[in-house]
Amino acid sequence: xxxxxxxxxxxxxxxxxxxxxxxxxxxxxxxxxxxxxxxxxxxxxxxxxxxxxxxxxxxxxxxxxxxxxxxxxxxxxxxxxxxxxxxxxxxxxxxxxxxxxxxxxxxxxxxxxxxxxxxxxxxxxxxxxxxxxxxxxxxxxxxxxxxxxxxxxxxxxxxxxxxxxxxxxxxxxxxxxxxxxxxxxxxxxxxxxxxxxxxxxxxxxxxxxxxxxxxxxxxxxxxxxxxxxxxxxxxxxxxxxxxxxxxxxxxxxxxxxxxxxxxxxxxxxxxxxxxxxxxxxxxxxxxxxxxxxxxxxxxxxxxxxxxxxxxxxxxxxxxxxxxxxxxxxxxxxxxxxxxxxxxxxxxxxxxxxxxxxxxxxxxxxxx
Ligand code: SAH
Numbered sequence: 464x465x466x467x468x469x470x471x472x473x474x475x476x477x478x479x480x481x482x483x484x485x486x487x488x489x490x491x492x493x494x495x496x497x498x499x500x501x502x503x504x505x506x507x508x509x510x511x512x513x514x515x516x517x518x519x520x521x522x523x524x525x526x527x528x529x530x531x532x533x534x535x536x537x538x539x540x541x542x543x544x545x546x547x548x549x550x551x552x553x554x555x556x557x558x559x560x561x562x563x564x565x566x567x568x569x570x571x572x573x574x575x576x577x578x579x580x581x582x583x584x585x586x587x588x589x590x591x592x593x594x595x596x597x598x599x600x601x602x603x604x605x606x607x608x609x610x611x612x613x614x615x616x617x618x619x620x621x622x623x624x625x626x627x628x629x630x631x632x633x634x635x636x637x638x639x640x641x642x643x644x645x646x647x648x649x650x651x652x653x654x655x656x657x658x659x660x661x662x663x664x665x666x667x668x669x670x671x672x673x674x675x676x677x678x679x680x681x682x683x684x685x686x687x688x689x690x691x692x693x694x695x696x697x698x699x700x701x702x703x704x705x706x707x708x709x710x711x712x713x714x715x716x717x718x719x720x721x722x723x724x725x726x727x728x729x730x731x732x733x734x735x736x737x738x739x740x741x742x743x744x745x746x747x748x749x750x751x752x753x754x755x756x757x758x759x760x761x762x763x764x765x766x767x768x769x770x771x772x773x774x775x776x777x778x779x780x781x782x783x784x785x786x787x788x789x790x791x792x793x794x795x796x797x798x799x800x801x802x803x804x805x806x807x808x809x810x811x812x813x814x815x816x817x818x819x820x821x822x823x824x825x826x827x828x829x830x
């Protein structure tokens with residue numbers, strides 16, 4: 464049995480043996496970004512042959528419209544001579560490739576750009592490099608946003624925050640206990656809870672959730688990323704965040720594992736499946752707002768892309784395409800803007816964090 468375990472599972476068991484039960488957030492972080500065995504570190508998880516498909520991989524329209532969004536935000540910023548285009552978690556680099564191609568229509572913008580990609584995975588950095596090297600725009604890589612120099616910037620992050628580790632706590636009669644990964648007597652990993660409650664935990668959670676019934680689960684992320692975005696954007700830029708999640712805080716366990724396009728148990732084969740959890744947009748917004756940035760949205764992905772003109776773009780592409788391609792474009796369009804409980808256009812939300820003086824941003828204007 465023991466030799467069937469992945470090297471990362473052995474490492475996690477060793478750490479639990481040494482330090483005791485492991486907070487879920489540490490577990491998630493190790494699974495995704497352990498320097499040797501982390502899920503993202505040495506593979507390309509995207510596309511039909513991978514584990515999941517993201518919006519930029521569904522259609523070039525996604526990145527193109529974001530490219531035009533960036534060009535018009537740059538104009539709103541007063542067309543600074545130098546602007547950093549920062550992407551968080553660029554995956555295969557597809558979004559940026561499509562965005563920069565579309566942005567060619569605003570030459571002055573293209574000439575003002577330096578691209579900064581924040582990517583933790585050496586394997587994906589290589590793929591991004593191959594993709595972006597012929598575009599004629601300078602590109603630099605970093606492993607954290609903090610490493611990117613300050614200055615006027617436009618940030619985009621699609622399906623990035625959902626991959627940042629979450630903490631969970633469960634309500635018990637004596638308070639909220641952090642959920643932890645532990646080893647059961649039968650030798651399997653399981654999710655339990657820390658013996659002692661988290662001190663003064665209720666004061667840090669939304670007031671409306673404090674009266675939750677026993678056994679409720681509350682999830683949260685470290686606010687480092689939201690604060691860093693807020694701090695940078697409040698004076699000099701705008702960040703577009705697109706991810707799946709909820710517009711308002713709530714209760715419940717949203718941790719999920721996906722491998723080979725199917726859901727799996729987050730504790731099975733650590734490091735071999737993608738782990739994500741809903742983005743709590745309200746928490747990100749409150750955090751960025753608290754230090755002076757202005758929040759736009761969140762709105763549904765569907766609404767943002769309809770307002771940015773995705774139907775016109777699809778019609779133009781279809782007019783220039785052979786018949787079978789035209790059908791593909793139509794299918795891609797309906798996937799990106801699909802509504803209903805399981806539709807991408809509904810599940811995914813878009814929110815912007817920006818300098819207050821920029822005013823309304825494209826796609827976020829009140830209808
Ligand atoms: N935006 C891309 C990929 C989304 S998957 C798309 O839409 O297709 C998440 C991306 O974030 C991957 O590129 C992954 O390697 C990167 N990533 C995950 N955790 C990270 C972290 N802590 N720091 C930097 N990059 C990270």
